[in-house]
């Protein structure tokens with residue numbers, strides 16, 4: 001095995017904000033990065049944004065911004081999204097970075113000097129979405145299959161990269177390196193595409209039509225076409241040509257992409273690398289599409305799910321878990337809110353969460369929270385010991401092959417086995433039987449060691465939960481999340497295991513179910529009311545208009561929000577209504593402080609101030625509560641802060 005590993009994501013176009021599709025590729029790369037680090041390799045993880053081209057100029061124009069202002073803004077959104085998902089790249093690259101522009105020009109000059117770039121006239125069908133000329137047989141009903149738009153006929157003189165002369169070399173390279181493009185279906189797809197003669201690649205745009213690009217070093221009237229610019233990011237990211245990183249990591253380059261950009265990565269890129277005298281990347285890992293109701297999720301189709309929204313609803317670990325578990329790498333998958341909730345409740349709250357809380361509760365009840373002696377007895381718990389000796393190598397192999405969904409399913413088989421061990425050995429019965437104490441020791445030991453080792457195995461996917469488990473055992477995650485941590489039997493007798501709150505609280509019913517529940521409840525209440533109205537005291541619970549007028553409701557804008565210094569459940573808000581005041585609200589479990597800032601809400605403004613855990617609250621925030629949780633009562637953003645609500 002190599003001692004190093006280099007992983008990249010596509011660099012994303014900044015004509016759209018990040019969505020679940022981008023998040024998937026990026027989390028895949030992060031999981032790989034963490035996994036390879038865990039097994040002792042030195043790793044480098046690169047992501048970033050692709051910022052040149054017509055599409056970006058058009059998007060900037062629509063927003064009334066210059067391309068630079070626009071790309072700064074959207075690129076920042078990508079950069080700021082990844083920490084929400086605990087994605088930790090080593091470098092975030094932008095194609096507008098000066099060092100990248102320098103590298104692209106250097107590569108262009110090299111290929112030009114070699115005689116692999118030629119100036120010619122070309123007429124063809126251009127898709128602005130793909131930013132390339134399409135050939136007839138790629139069209140579906142005359143339309144671009146990805147963007148569902150009709151391509152435009154264009155004729156112009158341009159520079160061409162003479163790809164066709166390397167076609168045979170590429171076929172040979174793919175055939176003699178089985179792991180070069182994975183999974184195999186995409187390798188076959190590229191090979192079948194290569195059965196037809198390759199066309200040379202148009203790599204320029206005249207500046208009369210596009211200035212937002214990297215100028216060709218050998219002709220100032222042209223900028224380079226996006227793919228020649230974009231793909232080179234994988235080299236710039238390693239400080240090619242002179243950087244130490246390049247020497248260390250280029251031989252172990254692994255790219256993650258979705259099938260939409262298979263051709264540039266499976267054909268253009270290896271040929272470009274070969275032309276400049278570099279060995280092609282080690283492997284290309286191609287995944288399918290996230291779809292919503294059978295349509296690919298994409299900005300142009302307007303059916304996107306924001307990563308931030310997923311994290312707000314499910315948390316980072318559960319979102320990462322669902323992304324990895326719900327998509328078989330290489331195939332398409334469908335996103336549904338209910339699907340994620342079901343997965344989280346079943347796998348995380350029930351299987352893993354319950355195993356952890358049941359095991360620690362029993363350990364506290366029967367052994368004062370300390371790890372007993374592993375007595376190595378026969379019994380159902382012994383199956384756990386055996387299971388791990390098979391699971392660890394399987395896990396390694398599956399993770400290595402980007403089969404994270406299968407790796408997780410193998411881990412879950414053992415977690416379920418552990419839950420069954422509890423049911424069949426019934427430790428609460430063993431505890432009452434003096435003669436079974438040595439056996440009970442072994443059962444409890446095996447359960448706790450199963451949890452520790454599972455935490456190590458899931459750590460690339462769920463870094464937070466696994467850290468919580470390891471920390472509760474008083475162990476050091478940095479030590480456990482390593483090759484050493486993969487060995488059974490590291491929990492020492494006498495170690496105290498802390499009890500911690502549930503790792504994954506159950507998520508309430510889905511929105512749809514919640515709505516149905518609410519409807520049903522309302523009908524029940526109405527029925528009850530109808531009965532009571534008919535009976536004696538009709539006025540019960542009713543107030544007069546004068547009573548209502550005592551309450552002064554105002555529109556307030558939230559200026560800042562932060563966690564209360566002394567209470568986990570409280571947030572401290574500064575609102576404008578129209579004068580600034582502080583409100584302390586018990587909503588910390590439902591809203592992140594950042595999500596509230598700027599929102600216009602309704603407050604009760606004439607409440608007597610009260611001190612809540614040391615902070616004076618001058619009013620009360622109104623929210624709505626249903627079975628799905630709390631909802632902010634937002635008002636029309638046009639409303640002035642301080643407006644009276646009547």
Ligand code: MSP
Pocket residue numbers: 009010011012013014020021022024025050230231232233256257258259260261288289290291296297298
């Ligand atoms: N800028 C180019 C890539 C250049 S790489 C040298 C580009 N950008 S993109 O913003 O369109 O990103 C495409 C990539 O985003 C896909 O290859 C995939 O990684 C991810 N996805 C975008 N939509 C997706 C889905 N609906 N499903 C899965 N992945 C998706 O192409």
